Amino acid sequence: MYTGMVTLQVLDTVFYEAQRQGRISFYVTTIGEEAINIASAAALTMDDLVFPQYREPGVLLWRGFTLQEFANQCFGNKADYGKGRQMPIHYGSNKLNYFTVSSTIATQLPPAVGAAYSLKMDKQDACAVTYFGDGGSSEGDFHAALNFAAVMEAPVIFICRNNGWAISTPTSDQFRSDGVAIRGQAYGVKSIRVDGNDALAMYNTVRAAREMAIGEQKPVLIEAMTYRVGHHSTSDDSTKYRPANEIEWWRMQKDPVNRLRKWIERNGWWSSEAESELRIDVRKQQEKLLRETIERHPRDYPEDVPL
């Protein structure tokens, strides 16, 4: 799990910088939410269907999507499975059971319920898992999906990444309920709130939720509390609507990657040498890959941007 989280961090850094250099048009980072991504993915099996929002590339990474495949989609080159049709970060992979990202918020929730129902009817040992943010919980599709999941008794896990912000809108402007977990309860869905920055807690919660969803054929809602350390996307400067020291505090004090690193170091499974080795390795790999991708598909690369 830890190497997965570090790889995700490096991936984010490299692609973010690539966008700033004009090499790709757009990017969305997952900074601060690495634990939710990787730990939840680790608790699932490959048969579970994933219906993501857009801030869950870590789930895809865990499942085996290669750095090359990520790059292909971001560049929109000929090797992109999506055939260059969508903006960067709209990944999808049928062999990894990860449904293609769509930009619209929460529209993936009702289909996740339908897919879960199909799994139930086929008596599959699998569930559907769908992710969304605190903002997404205000959308009508959220209410539609939870209600349907409860009535149809569909084995679906709803994971809310409550990261405090929907672009510039804080949760105090988003809802006045006691978060999102209470709403699941209102719909008759078993709900739980968990520290989304605690990788182990996240893992255990999703594991238990999966057992419940499949064993009892009922939906489960997980509200994972976290913070969106990065900007909403490369088109956003979040210092315009929140204090820089708040962002720094979360980054330094509450970083999920640091937290897990400290735990594995304390257990003697990791060291600072291993740490720098890993980071340098992944970074080098990624940079080399980017260069090769551009060279392989030169026509899919902007002409005015130097290599």
Next chain:
Amino acid sequence: MASALRRLGSAAARRGLSTACEDTKKSLFQLPQAGGKSSNLCSAINQALHIALESDPRYRLVLSEMSPIIPKPNISLLPSLHATDNRHSYLFGEDVSFGGVFRCTTGLADRYGKSRVFNTPLCEQGIVGFGIGLAAMGNRAIAEIQFADYIFPAFDQIVNEASKFRYRSGNQFNCGGLTIRAPYGAVGHGGHYHSQSPEAFFCHVPGIKVVIPRSPRQAKGLLLSCIRDPNPVVFFEPKWLYRQAIEEVPEEDYMLPLSEAEVIREGSDITVVGWGAQLSIMEQACAGAEKEGISCELIDLKTLIPWDKETVEASVRKTGRLLISHEAPVTGGFGAEISASIVERCFLRLEAPVARICGLDTPFPLVFEPFYMPTKNKILDAIKATVNY
């Protein structure tokens, strides 16, 4: 006034709509034998649904591209192939379990069980979204929206999810097994919210098909084609005709081709195009025009997107005049698309401007329905004006 109109409509419908020349050349489907059992529209649809739920296997068809006109016939989709594993079609919506508010779904829950035919909560976006999820797993998902007037909460799911599901994934995923059925159109007393014809909104969405039958026999064959088509389809059923229209409907499984318009009355002076319940009104107008020596060629479009431009163009090349009629308000209605496309193709052949006799640009009124509707006389006047231009 409204009741007089209803009586008129029902008399015309009971007379039976002419079902035309079965052109086997273009079609890859098995066409029904003449004859069958006398059925109304609602019963024909019920029959189609029974067949779909009985026999349709899981959808394994993978196309390398969307098939715009005629779907490539796949052996697993041909009718009368009874799969042993037929659990994979589902029918759901508000109140469908007891038979539905129009009784189109009678007997289905009893026969196929409550886990395949079921009521959903009152939530159109949930109904369609749920259907997309089922279809994404290869199932046939037949979603019912109680009235077309209520389809709008589902518009986001249809436009942003269903229509783009295959395209955005580079064909890694699709929801082709989804069919959305909704009763549409004037019923004599429906007012704003039980009479709408929203087809134009959906015709503007690349990635779905829109199909509207004119009669029971057409409805059964078209609905089965829609259910088996590897694309999400919106199927609007003319509610006026549910009980009013009676026709000989073959009892067996049969399909009618999508994106093929049908010339249901041949003529030489003017081409008249429409769909759904409006065709029976147009047919009366054509009969009236004939008495005055005007020969009308009447075309049923059947599939609105992708629509059969070739048939309409060929007809207009013959007659030189075009009139389109639909219940939906004239501005931005689908008639505008037909008009613009035909003018593009046949500008120099046209003898007169393309006429559109449609609903007025107002919300669908209650007591003023007879004034709002594109009536037989309005159409007849326009036919004469166009011919005498």
